[in-house]
Amino acid sequence: MDDVARWEPNARGRLEQAALQLYSERGFEQTTVAEIAKRAGVTERTFFRYFADKREVLFWGAGSLQEFMVTTLASTPASSAPIDAVAAAVGAAAGLLQERRPFSVQRQAVIAANPELQERELIKLASLSTALADTLRQQGVRDPAASLAAEAGIAVFRIAFERWINEANQQDFPQLIRESLAALKAVTAGR
Amino acid sequence: MDDVARWEPNARGRLEQAALQLYSERGFEQTTVAEIAKRAGVTERTFFRYFADKREVLFWGAGSLQEFMVTTLASTPASSAPIDAVAAAVGAAAGLLQERRPFSVQRQAVIAANPELQERELIKLASLSTALADTLRQQGVRDPAASLAAEAGIAVFRIAFERWINEANQQDFPQLIRESLAALKAVTAGR
DNA sequence: CTTTTCATGTCAGTTGCTGACATCAATAGA
C-alpha cells in the first residue's frame, strides 16, 4: 500500500484558513459549518471537535498572544507604574501583530461586519484584562488599582488597534500604543 | 360574552419575568425558550417577536438606562473635564439602579453564571461607551480623548458595579463610582 | 357596516451543536 497517512495533517489549521476565507467571501452568517468543513476536507463533526462553536475558529490563535502579554508583564520590573507596565506588555504584543498586518486586517474586517463576532472579541479582551490584573496582583499591586490599570491598558490597546487597522498610511503600532497611553493620561489628569 | 381582552396585556413584561425566574431556578442553558413562553402564557414564536434571541430578554430594559446616561451627559455643562462629566452621568444612573438592588443582584447572578450572557453584557457596555463618546464629540471633545474618556468611564462603572453587587455591607453606589474614579486617576497619574 | 390593522398562533424548515458508537492506521507491548 501507499505510505500516505490516513488523514492530512493539521486539520485545525485548514479549518481556520477555510473559515476565514469563507467568512470573508460571503459573510459569517451566510457560511455554514458544513461548508467550512467541506473546504477543509473533514466533516462537520470534526470542526466541533477542534472549536467550541462557529465563532471560536477566528479566536483560537489569540490565546498565544494573551500568553505572550502575560509573560511579558510578569517579567517587567515591579518598579515601574502598573499602567506603564501594562502598556509596555501590550506594546510588545503590538510589535508581533505588526508582522502579519494583512491577516489582522482581513480578520478584523470579518469581525467588524458581525455583532456575534464582536461579542466574542469583547469577552476575549475581558479575559485578557483579567489575566493582566492577576499578574499585577502577583507583583503586589492592590485592587482596585490592578483591575483599573489592566482595564485602562486594554482601552489603550483597543483604540490604538482601531487606528492601526483603519488609517491608510501605515503607522507604527507600538508607537500608536504610546500615543494612546499619553492621551489617556491627559484625559484622566487633574483633580 | 365576557369583556376580557383577547390576550393578556404586557406580554413582553411577562416574558422578561418568566425568563429571569427560570434562568435563576435552573440556569440559562437548562432553560428552553418554549418553557419561558409557556410560563408567560404565549407561544415560542411570540417570544422571538419581542426579543431577538434567548439572551436579549435579560437586556431589553438596559436600553432606557443608556438613554438616561446619554441625556444626562448631554445636559452637562461642557466646562467640566470629559472624564468627570462621564463619571457624573454614570453616577446618576447608579443612583437609579440603587432603587432596585435586589433585581440587579438576581440578574447579575444569572449573568455571572453564563459566558454567553457575559458576552451580551459586554457588547451592551461597548455600545454604551460608543454612545457616550458620540455625545462628548457633539460637545466639542476631540478624539481620541472622547473615546478614551468614555472607555475609562465605563471601566470605572464596571469596577464600582462589581463592588456594589458583591460587598456584603450595602454601600452607596454613586459613592463607589466616585471612589473608583479617584482610583483610576491615581493609577494613570504620572509622566 | 365594512375595512384595515395588529398581536398572536400554527407549521414547516434550516442550522448550530451534542452524544453514542464505529472505523482503522499507528503505536506499544508481549
Add this chain to the structure above:
DNA sequence: TCTATTGATGTCAGCAACTGACATGAAAAG
C-alpha cells in the same frame, strides 16, 4: 512478529434556537 491499545476521524440520530409564510380574530378606523 503478533496482538492490544490509542487516537483522530467518520456516521448517525436528535434537540433546541431561530426564521419565513400564512392564518386568525378582536379592535380600531373609516
